[in-house]
Amino acid sequence: MLGDWERHRRRSSSTRHKCEKEQKEETEEKFEQLVPKLGGNDREKHKAEARKRADVTPTKYGEIQLQKQQQEIVHCSNNEGTSGNEKTMGVSGLGEGIPMSERSEDIFANDIFGESPIGAQELGKKRSFLIKENAHCDNWDDPGGYYTYHCGEVLHGRYEIMAGHGMGVFSNVVRAKDLKAGKGDSSEVAIKIIRNIPVMYKAGKQEISILEKLASADPKDRRHCVRFISSFMYRNHLCLIFESLHMNLRELLKKFGSDVGLKLTAVRTYSKQLFIALKHLKSCNVLHCDIKPDNVLVNEAKTKLKLCDFGSAMPTGTNEITPYLVSRFYRAPEIILGLPYNHPLDMWSVGCSLFELYTGKLLFPGKTNNDMLRLHMESKGALPKKMLRKGTFAKEHFDQDFKYFHEKDPVTKMTVKRHPVMNIKRQDVSSVVSSFPGEDPKMLFNFNDLLKRILVLDPEKRLKVEQALSHPFVSGK
Template sequence: MFSGVVRATDQKLGKLAAIKIIRNNESMKKAGLKEVDILQKLANADPDDKKHLVRLERIFEHKGHLCMVFENLSINLREVLKKFGRDVGINLKAVRAYAQQMFLGLSLLRKCNVLHADLKPDNVLVNEARNVLKICDLGSASDASENEITPYLVSRFYRAPEIILGIPYDFGIDVWSIGCTLFELFTGKILFTGRSNNQMLRAIMECRGKFSHKVLRKAEFGRQHFDDLLNFRSIEKDKLTGKDLVRVLNFTKPSRDLRSRLMTNAKDMDDVELKELSSFIDLLDRCLNLNPEKRCTPVEALKHPFITRVKI
């Protein structure tokens, strides 16, 4: 929507680069320059390039287009899944390596007070050998102090519930998105697939249980999705008429909980692998806490037994 990316050869240096060409209009250019500022801030805070955020090498202008020159990388994680794990996911060892690198990226973002606000498999690139990843596309990123309440921040399937509900948010939105991404890498399936914000909440509660009344009372958009008694108003399409119907649902307990959905991949695992899977489930449980204040931080995730391989 906002830009195109081409692979090109740097004639002076004789190496490949990726050039992001921003659309030629004033608001897009302004957004592009904001992204440049954020990328430079992140690079300055990571001089040794150890935190897995894509490196911006330089910028130039061409026929009114802002052009951003990046290091050359290979495919994104969505394409990795298509090629090597379609509908079944990739192995837990690869998921662990990717998880550690993504949480290192999040730890740098947090240190620099930056929200990525669009993390998903499409915005994580790997190198040719597929053993190193870089978080990319900071076009939606902002300083954490600029977090205005809007129900459509972040791509829908990776959107944290506090965004949908209109609750003040912070770094926890990126941890939620990474939790959804890690589930998808391991299973090959998208965790939450609502066709609207309302149906996203339904999918989230089917998996993670009810929101506390305390959380819902803070929600600016709560009345769009819950009645006066805080029961959920599920807005569904009537299959015959195509019109919206409202069903009041009361979630007593999750019907499609995280553990049972992840254990379907456990058929041929030995005891050691099952322990590692349990540890992975525990990490995702912490990343996907409905209460953003209780969600794990990137530093806590990096110390989790699944990443460090400490036996629980």
Template sequence: MRSVRSRTPEDMEREEGEISPRRSPSPQPQTNGKSEPPASAAEPPKTDVEMELELPPSPPPVEDILAARRAKRQAILAKYAGVASVTTSVSPSPGPSSAAQPPTPSLSVSNPVSQTPLRNGSVAPEESGELRGIRESASVSPTPQDFALAKDEEGENVNDTGAEQVLAADYDPSLDRREDERKRFGDAPQAVNWVNVDEGEDDEEEEEEEEEEEEVDDMFAIAMSDKPSKPKKKKKKATEKLNAPALITTATLDTAADPEGYYSVILGEQLDGGRYQVFSSLGKGMFANVVRARILQGEPGEVGKEVAIKIIRCQESMYRAGQKEVQILNKLKQADPEDKKHIVRLERTFEHRGHLCLVFESLSMNLRDVVKRFGKDVGLNIRAVRAYAHQLFLALSLLRKANIMHADIKPDNILVNEQKTVIKLCDLGSASDASENDITPYLVSRFYRAPEIILGVPYDPSLDIWSIGCTLYELYTGKILFPGRSNNQMLLLMMELKGRFNSKMIKKAKFGDVYFDEMGGFESVEKDRVTGNDVIRKVHISKPSRDLKARLMPPASAKISDEENKMIISFIDLLDKCLALDPGRRINPREALAHPFIRG
């Protein structure tokens, strides 16, 4: 028999403190001087010394692992003690929003969709079959301690190449909303709004004057008006002003609506028979205005909860659009019953004084406000952009699965929770089934409008990929990628970055001859610096003149880690694949979720 050293009580007590939990090492009660063997043991009974020897002591590797785990837990607690103060500064309003996961310190952004706390840094597997391998193969999104919104002062500074820059935080999308609405729907009241915008925004004058050549019943006529005639436009503009009062009268379908058909919000008003009480107004969109309200009547757990209510404009075309949005939202809700794909949730609908009302979960702010608050002029941290990109492509994967095009993705239509860790894609008023392919050059807000829309090429869900590419660039840089004043200038900026369109795409474009001559030369509409009149300049583009990489890589003087440098390079590659001029060559949501920038 092997000789063993009998352990002292001190040794036993030390092991008791190092390994937890474990059974007491004290001897078991004996019968006739012999100990009872373990139930699973096949050997004959052993002596006291042998029994003590055969107790399964933890080998050193296990002790080391347990000690490391204890140290790791202490480090995580210490780290989150510091993160709590950072989170407070990022999200001034305390407490979780009604639409977000609980603000637990151990919450991981790598699974923000399930809105379930993930403990000890573990990542819950993705249930969807096509993405399970992707989500389990690598770390997908940064953990909260790495998820800072603001950029470092010395790192992540984007090169300024001298190109025309428009700051994302200063852009007011409502300026384009009115013109897009009138061009798409031909709503008469928008003539009044257009006059107000035209008088206050000189830099929009060219495009808004071009719109006046368009007949109300022909939304495509504007595509032929890149060679304007100023006297004629001014005459038309005066005509619109004279006709405005009559248009206002015919547009008012409800005494609670303003001349444009928007509901006149009254703070403190109760809606839906006293179920909701309005306490703030969140603004207007193309189809509706949105208010924030509290639930006064409902289930015990619902009373006091905040919701967002979208009140559709009191016009027949807008009402129909609202009903269509409800159908699409319900379809997406059924396709995502566990709320894992980052599409805003529709809770219920009702009607109030002739207005269709949609009740949504309440969220904090949109991504344009996030950029304005945490990344004005410089953009957000690359890790925050990575986390938002991951969630956006999850949302797009659901849209693709449901065969739906969002058709208006931009920072204004992406909401975040109070902690700024979870986003939800909202405002599906322009969404449609992928089989609906009505050619219109004004689908999607202009700065995020894909080239196939402008050219009149049959489009598909890849138009949303283009919009996401523009949005991600904007989040990282704080600047708008394609700030064109018109569709004509948008195409020029696209070709300067990505090169010329292939002749096949131009030939099948409905509006190809509006922008290109017989030789494939681009007819750029520009302002003469002396006269201020619009002139046509022939532009022949063979290769890009603007470099995406040069605009996104930090300057040589910036001090960034190798890991961050690799992340930025993979981000540039992802944007390049999102912004392919040919929609058939763009990356799709599934490929994007497997991209190194998303996977990490």
């Protein structure tokens, strides 16, 4: 009989390998999200790059940082780890998802302003210092193309790095002091350092183009999109400079509403500001394509939010069909089915995020696209047949009679066998939201109504942003 220690070791090893596999798949999926932005002619090239780069997973990155032999310790303060990973463990029902960021072993977030690598995070929290690598001219990058920075380093002769501020699939982010800040300007900025990979550089340039367009259309900074300051090249890395804000909504939830959510009055305030941001995007013909709590920042007073991370954003009208656009839990059904998409995809993501802000739970914690469709239909009923007829990828989830099949082997739990599902058990979102006592009944009714109108399977019938801004829950009328 195995001892307790051996059983624990094997269980931990199994969990680690499973997490690494999921992280590799997620990294590859993130790379494939670049395909519609960078042009259909390079599809296979990008997929090959995705498979290659997915081998350098976040866990491996953390291990590499810890295993390097010659490291110099430098003191650095205020290196607070943040959380943005959205994997779930052991959940599959509507509104039952608990973000993996609530788990102690979560060490990486695929978002701007996400969590620092485990080595730097633990050192920063426990002993207030960070790891400094040997930054020789031939050793600027790690094996994954990330820039290896150190505290106190001055970028572009102007920005002194104060602390690591996160790491994602596309970049790492640092907090820095602007040594040439003007009078009245904030001296602290956030710098997004794009990985030294050609496809990332190209995506970064497109992000800058969109950020500049949004900023020029909002000179008074009133439209709740993160303020882009400028960009520069540093040691073959494209660097984007942003205003520095306090925390993202994922961190806010973890700190003030873990597993229970925020007060409905706060959700109403944030919803209005999100819809103002969506209206601004619509007027500029821009799709964000990755709205979720991780990509919404709040100020220190927690009264004002701003939409951030436009790394997946794109202009409307010329977008290639892909089933991997938008982070999975916030992915609209038209994306999964392979239908043309537009502004309604961002509205769907906002609806999922608002539910999460109020309940503290993921609304649709699907493990695959197939599983996501199951959860969508459990909440909203059968998908319209017109969507299934036109969907490029519908045949991957429905048979010729439009009957949904759930791909799952009952023994291995792998998604390989197709089992038609004759009846979908329906559980409306309101049944989950209404179970929370202590809120104003009228406001709660209006919130449920707002979610019902947003989370419509047919994107053509989904609530428009102008309608959302005038909805009683948002307007308070």
